[in-house]
Amino acid sequence: MIALDWIVGITSWASIIAGSAFMVIGAIGTLRFPDFWSRVHAVSVTDSAGMLLLTLGMCIQGGFTLITVKLVLIGIFLFITGPTATHAVANAALVSGFLPRGADRTIVSGEKKEIIKPKATSRKRKPSKAKK
Amino acid sequence: MIQGIIAVLGLVVLWLLMSGLYKTLVLIFGGLSVLLTIFILNRMNKVDGHKLGYDIGVFATLHYLVWLLFEIVKSNWAVTKIILSGKIPNNQKLFKVPATQKCETAQVVFANSITLTPGTITVESEDDNFLVHALNFAEGDMEALAEMDARVTAIETGNAEGSQ
Secondary structure: OHHHHHHHHHHHHHHHHHHHHHHHHHHHHHHHOOOHHHHHHHHHHHHHHHHHHHHHHHHHHHOOOHHHHHHHHHHHHHHHHHHHHHHHHHHHHHHOOOOOOOOOHHHHHHHHHHHHHHHHHHOOOOOOOOOO | OHHHHHHHHHHHHHHHHHHOOOOHHHHHHHHHHHHHHHHHHHHHHHHOOOOOOOOEOHHHHHHHHHHHHHHHHHHHHHHHHHHHHOOOOOOOEEEEEEOOOOOHHHHHHHHHHHHHOOOEEEEEEOOOEEEEEEOOOOOOHHHHHHHHHHHHHHOEOOOOOOOO
16 A cells, blocks of 8 residues: 555656646747747647646546546646647737748748738738737 | 437536535536526527537547657657757748548647647648648658648548538
């Protein structure tokens, strides 16, 4: 019984600490990366690895209780809504004309005409100088 | 009708699991909230009768999720290395990825899988291809995304009748 307690404690705390580390890494990336498009990628580290490991660790701590059921539900909802929110932010940036800078500017500007034109009517407030 | 019964049962089970407090008064409140939710659902169905196409197999989806977890671990490690190495990523790219899924749910699964693996984000979704932004574009990325696309298409049961 004591051995089981040890196993539960070690695995749960290992995953909680690892999840926290991924959260911190995501925050570091968000601060360190230069522009919007790379920062979105840094956030997705917290979204996937940090969230999954923290939820897993808390589930192991909870044991076979209703708390674990709630944690699993929270994990499922975040697993679905996290990437959806990221997609919404990135799509909003693209639609409002904020294109990524980078090596392949020609491809991006080629895509730009094709994608932005049909939706350009829906933006009213933002002028063309989309600069952060 | 069958869908309504399934919805009621699902809501009751969800309420019982979330509550954990089984007194008569609280149970009555729970039943009332389930009825209110069903009423609102029914009302909204009259406003927007859009049916969601979900022709995906349960076991195939679970099998895919296990594979996806390993992909998430791998790409997390790659992005973590980029963050901690201190280099500014200068190999960003915006490119199109073909999507061969038929039903809406499988398309959502594919788009969300791309976004969930760090390093790639679905920016725009069209009928048969997605616009994807990559943090550190490498030669093998297109093949990896094509493999993911094939795996998501494999979870479809195949009897979707053009539910795009």
